[in-house]
Structures are given as structure tokens and as C-alpha cells.
């Protein structure tokens with residue numbers, strides 16, 4: 001991969017490949033992000049977010065020792081590495097979502113992608129579980145699960161299969177896939193007939209579905225460090241306990257509401273843009289007709 005030197009405010013700070021030219025800043029604006037002028041960016045260290053519960057409160061299903069090791073060492077190391085790699089570059093000051101998508105670089109990841117995505121993934125993972133979790137979802141989430149998988153049990157089967165067949169390290173996901181793929185030439189892992197549906201995916205290493213413009217709802221970490229201390233190599237036991245005793249379906253449900261609203265807002269924006277394009281074409285055609293008729297009149301004289 002060819003590397004270019006990036007600079008900020010005239011200072012050469014790091015050597016990184018360029019961000020993708022096709023990255024859409026309008027998308028960032030739609031999602032509430034900000035693009036600051038390069039020299040106005042303020043270097044901001046990303047923080048290690050603690051899980052929203054005490055480290056021992058997931059026991060006996062996930063031990064304090066696992067959280068001390070997984071959150072306290074692995075997650076922390078990714079935050080530190082990411083902060084070191086973005087310091088002084090154009091990525092410094094961006095939101096984490098933006099850094100993940102930019103550094104994925106349409107399937108040719110920058111070296112810091114693994115750290116950015118793993119920080120995002122682990123933040124999301126800790127928030128996906130809770131003491132006394134598990135059970136069954138209800139309301140809109142359950143309706144969508146039954147619509148898109150046939151039943152809750154069928155969705156669980158598919159999720160388990162994804163988690164167990166992810167060879168080596170990686171993640172399994174339940175996502176809401178809206179009706180577009182808005183990340184340049186990235187390969188869309190699901191066919192178009194699955195638009196506006198819940199989909200189960202698996203991804204290798206640190207890859208995160210936001211790089212395909214999907215909305216993640218639930219994730220399970222199937223890197224061995226996530227379960228070895230409690231389950232040794234019994235990944236199937238870990239996945240079952242995760243679903244039966246730890247998942248916060250309330251959080252998943254809230255994420256689905258946000259994803260559906262986001263997709264609806266994008267659909268409205270698309271419709272507005274289409275109407276504006278149609279109006280511009282109609283105006284252009286009217287001008288051409290006027291000029292043509294003007295030319296005809298001149299020739300007649």
C-alpha cells in the first residue's frame with residue numbers, strides 16, 4: 001500500500017494512506033457529525049468507556065477476571081493505540097464512527113482500522129449485555145424478528161451459526177440493513193432483496209457492519225479472549241449463555257428504533273433530492289426549448 005504523509009497546520013505528524021476520495025461528507029452531516037476545517041480541529045483523545053455495570057455483576061456467566069482482562073487490558077490497549085496513531089493526523093478530532101468508515105478504506109484498511117473498529121465494537125458489545133439479561137424481546141423488535149426470520153428461535157439459530165462458524169477471531173451481528181450501500185465500492189455482503197430487514201452477519205477480525213452502511217443492533221465478540229477464561233475452548237457454551245443470560249433486548253430494541261428512523265429520514269432526503277433533480281431537468285429542458293425556438297425565429301427572419 002502506498003503511504004502519503006499527512007500534515008496538520010503545517011506540521012508533519014504521521015505517515016498514513018489517504019482517506020477514500022469517495023467518502024461522503026454529506027453523510028456525516030446527515031448523521032449529526034461535524035467536519036471541522038483542518039486547522040480548527042482540536043486534538044481530542046478518545047476515552048476508554050467503562051461497561052455500564054460493575055465488572056463482577058455479570059457473574060457467573062462472565063467473570064470479573066474476564067472483564068478485567070477483556071475490557072481492562074484488550075479494550076484499553078486498542079484505545080491507547082488508536083489515540084497514538086491518529087494524533088496529529090486528519091483523523092484527529094473525527095468521531096469514532098467516522099474514523100472507522102474512513103480507515104476501512106473501502107476494504108483496503110489503513111493500519112489503524114483494527115484499533116478504531118475494535119474500540120467501536122467493544123463499546124457496543126459492553127452496552128449490548130447486562131446483569132440479568134436474556135429472555136425474549138417484545139414489541140416492534142419481536143415483530144421484525146418474526147417477519148424476517150420466521151420466529152425468534154430461527155433468528156437465534158442463525159445468530160449461533162454465524163458465531164460458531166466464524167473461523168478464528170471475529171464477530172457475529174444482528175443488523176438492520178437499510179436500502180442503500182453508501183460506502184463507495186465496498187462489497188455488499190447481503191443481496192438487495194434483504195433491504196429494510198434484519199440480517200445476521202459474521203465478520204472477521206475487527207470488521208464492523210457500519211463499513212457497509214448497515215445499522216448494528218447486537219454483537220457478540222468471538223475472539224477467544226472474550227470467553228476462554230470462563231469457557232476455555234467451548235465457544236458454543238459461551239454463545240448460548242450470551243443469548244440466554246446476558247443480552248439486553250431493551251438496548252437492541254432501542255437501536256432498532258433509531259435504525260428505522262434513520263432509514264426513514266434518508267428515504268425522505270432521497271425523495272427531496274429526486275424531486276430537486278427532476279425540477280432541475282425540467283427547467284433545463286424548458287431553457288433548451290426556449291433557445292431552440294429563439295433560433296428558429298431568427299432563421300425565419
Ligand SMILES: [Fe+2]
Pocket residue numbers: 070074122221223225226
Ligand atoms: Fe474482544
